[in-house]
Amino acid sequence: MGSLFRSEEMQLCQLLLQTEATYACVSELGELGLVQFKDLNSSVNAFQRKFVNEVRRCEEMERKLRYIEKEILKEGLRIYDVTDNPKAPAPKEMNDLELEFEKMDSELRQVNTNNEALKQNYLELTELKEVLGGAQSYFAMYGNNIQHLVEEETSHEEAIIGMKSQQGNLGYYVGTLLREKVPVFERVLRFVTHGTVFVHVEEISRTFQDPITGDEMHKCMFVVFFQGEQLRNKVKKVNEGLRGTIYPVPDTPAERNEMLVGVSTRLDDLENVLAQSNDHRLRVLGNAQKEMRAWTIKVEKIKAIYHTMNMFKVHQSSLIAECWFPVKALDDIRRALTVGEKQSGSSIPSVIQRMDTHEAPPTYYSCNKFVKGFQNIVDSYGVATYGEVNPAPYTIITFPFLFAVMFGDAGHGLIMFLFGLYLCVKEKELAAKKINNEIFTTFFGGRYIILLMGLFSIYTGMIYNDVFSKSLNIFGTEWDLTGITIPELEAKEDIELHPTMTHRNKTAYFFGVDPIWQSATNKIQFMNSLKMKMAIILGVSQMLFGICLSVFNHLHFRHYFDILVEFVPELLFLGCLFGYLVALVFYKWLMFDAESCAPALLIHYINMFMFKYVGKPQPTKTDPHPCDPQYVFYSGQQTIQTLLFMLAILCVPVLLLGKPIYVVLKKRMSSRRQFAHLSHPTDPLLSNEVGPANGFNKKGLKEGLESQVNPAYQHDEADAGIGNGNRVDPPSTVMSLNSDEETEDDMAKHGASEAQSHGGGHDDLDTGEMFIHQAIHTIEFCLGCISHTASYLRLWALSLAHAQLSEVLWSMVLRLGLTMGGRYVGGPITFVIFFVWANLTVGILLLMEGLSAFLHTLRLHWVEFQSKFYKGEGYHFQPFSFDYIHEMQTLEEAT
Amino acid sequence: MACPILGPKCSAYYMIISVWGVVMLVLMGIFFYIRTPSLFEDISVDEEEWHKAKMTLDFVKSKYEDNAVNCWIAAGLYAILFVFSFIQQRMNARQTYETS
Numbered sequence: 004m005g006s007l008f009r010s011e012e013m014q015l016c017q018l019l020l021q022t023e024a025t026y027a028c029v030s031e032l033g034e035l036g037l038v039q040f041k042d043l044n045s046s047v048n049a050f051q052r053k054f055v056n057e058v059r060r061c062e063e064m065e066r067k068l069r070y071i072e073k074e075i076l077k078e079g080l081r082i083y084d085v086t087d088n089p090k091a092p093a094p095k096e097m098n099d100l101e102l103e104f105e106k107m108d109s110e111l112r113q114v115n116t117n118n119e120a121l122k123q124n125y126l127e128l129t130e131l132k133e134v135l136g137g138a139q140s141y142f143a144m145y146g147n148n149i150q151h152l153v154e155e156e157t158s159h160e161e162a163i164i165g166m167k168s169q170q171g172n173l174g175y176y177v178g179t180l181l182r183e184k185v186p187v188f189e190r191v192l193r194f195v196t197h198g199t200v201f202v203h204v205e206e207i208s209r210t211f212q213d214p215i216t217g218d219e220m221h222k223c224m225f226v227v228f229f230q231g232e233q234l235r236n237k238v239k240k241v242n243e244g245l246r247g248t249i250y251p252v253p254d255t256p257a258e259r260n261e262m263l264v265g266v267s268t269r270l271d272d273l274e275n276v277l278a279q280s281n282d283h284r285l286r287v288l289g290n291a292q293k294e295m296r297a298w299t300i301k302v303e304k305i306k307a308i309y310h311t312m313n314m315f316k317v318h319q320s321s322l323i324a325e326c327w328f329p330v331k332a333l334d335d336i337r338r339a340l341t342v343g344e345k346q347s348g349s350s351i352p353s354v355i356q357r358m359d360t361h362e363a364p365p366t367y368y369s370c371n372k373f374v375k376g377f378q379n380i381v382d383s384y385g386v387a388t389y390g391e392v393n394p395a396p397y398t399i400i401t402f403p404f405l406f407a408v409m410f411g412d413a414g415h416g417l418i419m420f421l422f423g424l425y426l427c428v429k430e431k432e433l434a435a436k437k438i439n440n441e442i443f444t445t446f447f448g449g450r451y452i453i454l455l456m457g458l459f460s461i462y463t464g465m466i467y468n469d470v471f472s473k474s475l476n477i478f479g480t481e482w483d484l485t486g487i488t489i490p491e492l493e494a495k496e497d498i499e500l501h502p503t504m505t506h507r508n509k510t511a512y513f514f515g516v517d518p519i520w521q522s523a524t525n526k527i528q529f530m531n532s533l534k535m536k537m538a539i540i541l542g543v544s545q546m547l548f549g550i551c552l553s554v555f556n557h558l559h560f561r562h563y564f565d566i567l568v569e570f571v572p573e574l575l576f577l578g579c580l581f582g583y584l585v586a587l588v589f590y591k592w593l594m595f596d597a598e599s600c601a602p603a604l605l606i607h608y609i610n611m612f613m614f615k616y617v618g619k620p621q622p623t624k625t626d627p628h629p630c631d632p633q634y635v636f637y638s639g640q641q642t643i644q645t646l647l648f649m650l651a652i653l654c655v656p657v658l659l660l661g662k663p664i665y666v667v668l669k670k671r672m673s674s675r676r677q678f679a680h681l682s683h684p685t686d687p688l689l690s691n692e693v694g695p696a697n698g699f700n701k702k703g704l705k706e707g708l709e710s711q712v713n714p715a716y717q718h719d720e721a722d723a724g725i726g727n728g729n730r731v732d733p734p735s736t737v738m739s740l741n742s743d744e745e746t747e748d749d750m751a752k753h754g755a756s757e758a759q760s761h762g763g764g765h766d767d768l769d770t771g772e773m774f775i776h777q778a779i780h781t782i783e784f785c786l787g788c789i790s791h792t793a794s795y796l797r798l799w800a801l802s803l804a805h806a807q808l809s810e811v812l813w814s815m816v817l818r819l820g821l822t823m824g825g826r827y828v829g830g831p832i833t834f835v836i837f838f839v840w841a842n843l844t845v846g847i848l849l850l851m852e853g854l855s856a857f858l859h860t861l862r863l864h865w866v867e868f869q870s871k872f873y874k875g876e877g878y879h880f881q882p883f884s885f886d887y888i889h890e891m892q893t894l895e896e897a898t
Numbered sequence: 899m900a901c902p903i904l905g906p907k908c909s910a911y912y913m914i915i916s917v918w919g920v921v922m923l924v925l926m927g928i929f930f931y932i933r934t935p936s937l938f939e940d941i942s943v944d945e946e947e948w949h950k951a952k953m954t955l956d957f958v959k960s961k962y963e964d965n966a967v968n969c970w971i972a973a974g975l976y977a978i979l980f981v982f983s984f985i986q987q988r989m990n991a992r993q994t995y996e997t998s
Contacts, residue, residue, distance in 0.1 A: 826967050
């Protein structure tokens with residue numbers, strides 16, 4: 004669809020909507036989701052806006068819905084997703100909705116209060132039943148005579164003296180208490196009554212339900228015997244304090260039995276009633292359950308619409324909105340508006356009218372799901388300045404590639420690839436599940452990145468010839484081992500293979516590193532040299548590419564002179580220094596073999612900066628062709644190196660002074676021109692026409708746009724733009740308008756408008772600032788070139804670490820299983836050890852190493868690559884859209 | 899109906915591991931069988947024993963074969979584990995289907 008190269012072309016427009024049609028139009032635009040409204044009432048308090056009442060009503064409805072939703076979820080019912088997408092209802096329907104919610108809300112509340120009361124009742128009755136049963140058995144056990152009971156129980160405790168005389172006053176309480184409070188209860192009673200009461204506590208085996216919260220409660224039954232009125236009161240108080248319940252239990256067993264029967268029948272009745280009321284509640288909730296999603300979506304949409312309408316300015320019988328949208332979507336927007344007008348039955352059409360502004364437009368790319376992940380990587384660093392080159396398309400390839408350079412193992416890559424493939428293939432099912440696990444969402448969001456990273460890792464793994472740290476000899480090694488004799492083999496443990504003798508030099512291993520290196524003792528030295536050189540080559544090419552991309556930025560923003568004073572010196576600086584190093588690497592690879600005298604590149608490179616060149620080594624008797632790796636290795640090396648170095652040094656002052664001097668000269672010229680301009684008497688009414696912003700008005704309007712200009716408003720806008728000194732690059736506006744005028748002039752205008760806004764006095768300050776700015780930029784770039792090139796060495800370091808770690812894991816873990824036990828016995832051992840090895844491989848090598856490689860790649864892209872051309876000072880295009888409402892799962896997310 | 903021993907996640911995990919195990923161990927068994935030099939360090943060749951066997955090639959060959967057999971046994975065990983976890987997975991799936 005859209006181009007990813009840079010942001011979609013955005014346009015600020017004024018929308019004139021008839022008041023009665025506004026609601027429907029905004030609703031349609033919300034469904035479209037391509038328009039970002041500006042808040043025109045930002046100075047107005049939220050409570051003083053026009054549609055506060057409607058928003059409030061929506062919030063009230065939201066509150067009720069949230070209550071109903073909570074009840075539904077509490078009942079363990081699911082809220083069904085709606086398949087079709089309900090549109091925002093007309094404002095008239097809002098009343099119906101409100102009524103419906105009100106009815107449902109009050110019904111539900113009533114049911115709930117009744118339910119609670121019933122449950123409380125039920126709780127008390129069940130407790131009473133338990134207590135009665137408990138008391139019955141307790142008394143039965145110790146005989147019906149309480150007197151006798153007391154005698155028996157207290158015969159162990161002689162504390163109560165003279166009890167016999169007070170026997171007549173003996174009373175008791177039976178009740179229930181929460182289990183947690185029993186120890187406190189006993190202690191307090193003992194303390195308060197000095198141990199003169201007898202407490203018996205028994206746990207009730209069944210649990211009770213709290214009528215309000217529905218939690219499980221454990222309760223204990225207690226029987227307290229006491230003597231006298233005072234103690235009775237004390238016991239009662241303690242019980243009240245601990246929120247226990249005392250139940251009246253009759254003295255005689257017959258009465259107790261009678262009561263038990265009565266309670267049981269009452270309980271049965273109550274259970275009936277409870278079941279019925281629960282049924283009723285479920286019916287009410289069931290009705291709500293079906294409609295819940297649709298209601299939620301409707302209410303949220305109404306709220307969003309009114310919220311948006313609150314941002315509009317009221318102008319007589321119409322509302323004025325300002326909005327950004329992609330120019331491409333103009334037809335869609337107009338269609339949506341027509342539909343809205345038709346729905347509301349408005350006869351006067353809405354008007355879209357192009358506006359010109361100094362404000363930077365938002366950045367917007369229409370990405371598909373594949374590009375989205377990569378765009379997110381770029382955006383998390385900074386959203387592209389409007390019109391800037393977007394690094395995301397290149398990131399799609401370079402990101403997985405640089406990752407794979409550090410993660411080069413075909414086995415690990417294959418696992419990662421399969422994981423990514425699974426996520427991509429099952430994409431729809433997984434997305435429908437809406438898993439809220441953060442780790443999973445991260446992986447799922449980056450599924451295409453994972454897929455590509457895995458694929459590229461397989462490739463680099465084949466290049467390094469590493470599959471779980473083992474090499475594959477697919478094409479046959481190019482080292483000739485036939486010449487080695489048995490005595491030679493027996494004599495030494497290691498055999499030196501000299502490349503001149505044993506390597507078939509004209510051919511090489513067909514793809515990647517020769518597998519023989521796996522068994523070589525100097526494998527690391529060889530791989531180091533290879534990987535280090537590859538890291539430098541990849542790094543320098545990526546940075547050069549980044550610098551080349553900056554040309555498109557200069558061209559787009561029409562800073563043509565910057566190409567000369569920024570792009571060219573930067574390219575020369577990097578190319579002369581590190582591009583030369585890369586060239587040397589390739590030269591050495593191509594021109595030298597085992598027989599020739601290979602140069603030490605690093606020494607040569609260091610000597611280049613120190614202007615140090617060693618003399619030709621003198622042939623001696625023992626060595627007629629002496630080899631000094633420091634001696635120049637191609638003719639004219641000294642001249643070329645000196646020249647390149649000088650060229651690079653020369654680039655620095657150009658970079659440092661070129662741009663500021665150019666701007667100063669330009670400004671001086673334009674101010675001279677402006678003086679001439681100001682000397683003309685201009686008609687104040689026409690002032691708009693010559694302003695930098697409105698200059699485009701006449702030509703900038705595209706065909707098909709209604710050009711009804713609201714002059715007063717336009718004037719405001721232009722004045723505000725200049726008066727506030729909102730200095731935003733006008734060139735970008737020029738481009739966005741596709742206007743064909745004023746290309747060479749806009750720099751001058753830029754200067755002019757600046758001069759107008761800042762006045763003359765600020766000029767010197769600006770110039771100084773600019774010089775400092777440029778100095779910082781220059782220093783940053785020159786030092787950056789060196790440090791960034793060094794930074795790319797992490798490609799080598801991490802890939803080495805990864806290879807070593809996987810080799811260690813193989814030899815320390817898997818080899819253990821393979822070498823242990825003889826034939827047959829080793830099988831189960833291998834089975835177990837492989838299990839451990841597989842888990843460690845996934846945990847350490849894939850997850851941890853993968854994460855670290857990912858982060859290093861991220862850094863290489865953000866810092867080393869993007870710093871060459873990317874400013875990232877823009878802001879996101881956030882269209883008014885109902886999408887988030889459709890994706891919302893519960894109302895809780897709305898707040 | 900028999901209750902599944904493993905949960906749904908656990909059985910999926912075992913299934914993945916066992917697929918990996920079967921594929922990789924069968925391949926490794928083949929590599930041992932054809933006596934790949936890169937896997938020489940992974941066979942249990944004891945120097946002294948080898949000396950006793952007069953440094954013959956057959957000794958090494960038999961060791962390679964041992965490992966090949968071991969790998970295939972382990973692969974077979976993983977195949978059994980796969981079947982087991984697959985059945986568990988099925989049971990889990992049926993159970994969730996019944997409850998919902």
